[in-house]
Amino acid sequence: MTQIGLALAGRAGARLAAAVGITVGRDTLLRMVRALPEPEIGEVEVLGVDAYAFRKGRHYGTVLIDMATHRPLHLYDGREGEDLAAWLQDHPEVKVICRDRSSGYGEGARVGAPQAQQVADRYHLWANLGQAVEKTVNAHRSRLAEPLAGAEDGPGHLDTEPEVVQPSKELKIVTRLREQHATAHEMWAQGMSKAAIGRKLGLHQATVRKLVNVRFADDVVAKSLQRAHVVDPYVGYLHRRWNEGIRNAAQLHREIQELGYPGGELAVQRHLRRYRTGRGHAPAVGTKPLSVCEVTSWIMTHPEHLRDGDADKLHRLRERDPELDRLTGHVRKFAAMMTGRHGDRLDGWITEAEQDTLAPLASFARNLRRDLDAVRNGLSMSYSSGAVEGNINRLKMLKRQMLGRAGLDLLRKRVLLAR
Template structure:
């Protein structure tokens, strides 16, 4: 065992104790100690040497060398001699080592609290076990809850945003200190009246950075009329993205690149039937069955006997025997009209426009009078997906609305060469999408360069354009013009990306 001097360097808070024994166990080290002092001090400040009783107190400490440390401390309980003190007896406490009713030393409690704050329950338990500290997840969480809340300092620049307790159903409001970008308060609900009530108790707020909610705008105006409102740029960009996606969706049929030969690939004319390998096998089988059925019929066998011998239904045998040649059987089989056939032209056209969802196409031809079910449409579209049968000539799959929106909303310098080339061809084909891209890039330049003075010109240009979703977004900006201009001028942002 090491000397007392070495132990005190490792565990300086053991200096007031007399170490009687050190025991090494497989998973821990146990120090058996007792207090050196002859008297204890009550919480009333009076010292006492009258020992009322003794007991063993076990304290866990931080691990050393991967082994847990347990301090078995012989504690004395004294009788307080101050007649005015409400405590009749008291147990002695060692500064830096014990606290009332605690099973952990202050050092171990601080370590576990930090682990709990960083990793919470299960993950914190695993990390603690890796360094030789066994603890339960509930204990870690209780230590986290016991951490006192920091004193709420005065906030001059306030951030306001909502969050979901349960998305789509239950929301709350988060208040952020924009100086530190740390949340410091939250409350249930996201109504403007709740925000106004909170702001009335904090007249020191000078700037409110918020999302585009009209409720928060009204609450900030009523509760803090002295404060300057700032529309958050992240939310502005998100709102613009929604308008762009709606505009692209309205031009969805134009996203596909034109076929090389429009005349040869006309979508309104039914393509010629091309027999696949599977259809050729059917033809071969019909010919073989026709030959076998006629051979047995000429031998004098009945149609029922022929059916039993060939494993075919009697109705099929009647068709085979009645047909003068195998070509008649094949022709009748290939001339059967499918229930989807009258609507193939519409399916071809929509398929090449990029609509590949069977349920959507089924609903479209239903409106045109299609009497069948969705399963038949799915089977027909399976030919298109695999290239079998009379599937239309399919070129490269057109970009999705989400892909095209992402290309328009992404900084041109950050676009991949392939995506930049696709966007360039898309802008050449569609003048409206070309103008949409131009509006978005002007707004991005205005937002990143903090050119709020250009806002009204941008709104006027967008309102005059024929892109309805973008014009609606621009008109909506006018309703919150001052806050939007401040958001595009002041270097404030709720969430850092």
């Protein structure tokens, strides 16, 4: 019954026990788990440290891992450096500490184990670099559309490039997203939960989470404007007919229906509405602009692992945008430094990134200086926090099985003893 309680906790454990002929209540199983003694820690030379979420964005804890055996050693509530320092002072044998780039853990490790080398995890370094790359690409999203190769002469060909008539007003969805983003952040700063914000604004909790987790409204707007629309495959035909003088949305709707358009006339009206100001031309349409996510993915992927088509698109993008070309170069140098364990090149890479005009990348580089020794060790030594991340995933699985009234003590027992 104890093993059942360790593996499945209360409700699920009671159901399995009943299936094998044992009548036991869920609370009895939990009491048996709580009564188990915690295992001896022993000596630990290489320690892994990371945070996990009891409630994402609100309540966190910390888990300590023996990197030699990959076994959890301790869990405590919160992610403050003082608690880590107190634990380390009882374990002066620790020589290496693998951690993320949290300043709290860094200070706690320095105070509690000044003799230990701190190693910044490469996974978190690469993830932080990816965030800087995405911000940079997002700032260049207006340049992601490939130019037309040149239109062929034909009945609908225009001798001159049509003037692009911009909408006189910001799209309603953009205005609405900006207002919702500002209001959601204001409520979040006042301490309201995401569920409460959703009820107040009449939004789904997932939408509130998207708004709160994004710092700038432009990031939300960009992602919304990049979404595929039902009219997108027919935009080229619509613009050509518009520039030929056919301005009746109902007629254009009937024409694209014959081409397979599945949507309604209202979507066509909304798309063409922006070009009615001054009876101007609709812009010439090439291929659909590349998305920020896919360009970021191409830049962060090893060149040998890119598909031929994606590699060609990235090559053309780099040719027409010098800043994204330099960004790709910086990323590939960092990747070579990380995979080849060339931590001695870090200072030079940081200097180059700081001197570039790419603001998000320069900010990432400056932040590396604040934790320079740990980052250099992470790029030079073989230690990694992979075992820590594996235990975090296991902890999440165990936590999902917990009863609402079960506390940290029960979770600690299950993490330390369940196999």
